[in-house]
Amino acid sequence: MNRIIIYLSIVLVLSLNACVSSLTKKTAENLKSALNTELTASEKYTKFAQVAMSEGFDTLSQLFIAASKSEKIHAANHERMLHKYGGNSDNPEIAAYQVKTSKENLDAAIKSELFDMQSLYPGFIKTAEIETAPDGATAFTWAWSGDKRHLNFYRKATASLAAGNENGISYLWYVCPKCGNLYNPDDIKTLCEVCLEKQENFIGFAKEESK
Numbered sequence: 001m002n003r004i005i006i007y008l009s010i011v012l013v014l015s016l017n018a019c020v021s022s023l024t025k026k027t028a029e030n031l032k033s034a035l036n037t038e039l040t041a042s043e044k045y046t047k048f049a050q051v052a053m054s055e056g057f058d059t060l061s062q063l064f065i066a067a068s069k070s071e072k073i074h075a076a077n078h079e080r081m082l083h084k085y086g087g088n089s090d091n092p093e094i095a096a097y098q099v100k101t102s103k104e105n106l107d108a109a110i111k112s113e114l115f116d117m118q119s120l121y122p123g124f125i126k127t128a129e130i131e132t133a134p135d136g137a138t139a140f141t142w143a144w145s146g147d148k149r150h151l152n153f154y155r156k157a158t159a160s161l162a163a164g165n166e167n168g169i170s171y172l173w174y175v176c177p178k179c180g181n182l183y184n185p186d187d188i189k190t191l192c193e194v195c196l197e198k199q200e201n202f203i204g205f206a207k208e209e210s211k
């Protein structure tokens with residue numbers, strides 16, 4: 001009798017899990033897609049940082065390094081939520097991208113951040129809300145907020161390079177380890193404005209070399 005009850009309990013739990021997974025199926029698919037997007041961005045920005053350094057743009061290189069870390073945190077959040085909603089993160093796909101000069105790389109970075117911010121994440125957030133997947137919606141919202149700030153920093157960097165200098169780019173960066181939001185010393189907050197993580201936990205870049 002006990003074995004029958006245990007068997008029925010297992011069947012019930014598995015059925016409930018399958019039901020929950022089917023209700024958040026599209027969100028899980030979107031999380032996998034967003035995971036691939038963020039991993040691609042992280043790898044791409046590391047390559048862009050190397051090009052910037054080789055061209056003598058040390059400060060721009062620091063921005064790309066910090067942004068790469070930011071994207072990696074977005075990816076880790078997406079992966080965790082993907083598992084929560086029953087998906088798997090095996091075999092992530094890095095999309096094709098080109099590495100050119102720093103000015104061209106900045107243009108490409110602006111285009112990809114604009115796409116993520118305007119076309120990718122708003123739909124993903126809406127779907128997660130429809131499927132009642134609030135943690136998925138939060139992961140997408142955090143990435144959307146981060147990409148919005150990346151876009152702003154890349155635009156300032158583009159203007160600086162056009163003026164023939166790197167004066168509009170910070171050399172020192174901080175990344176929130178929880179949501180991936182990127183800060184410079186001019187706009188850093190006591191608490192992360194997106195996820196409320198304490199500033200003391202932020203990851204600093206180029207501290208010892210700050211200008």
Ligand SMILES: [Fe+2]
Binds near residue numbers: 178
């Ligand atoms: Fe944060």
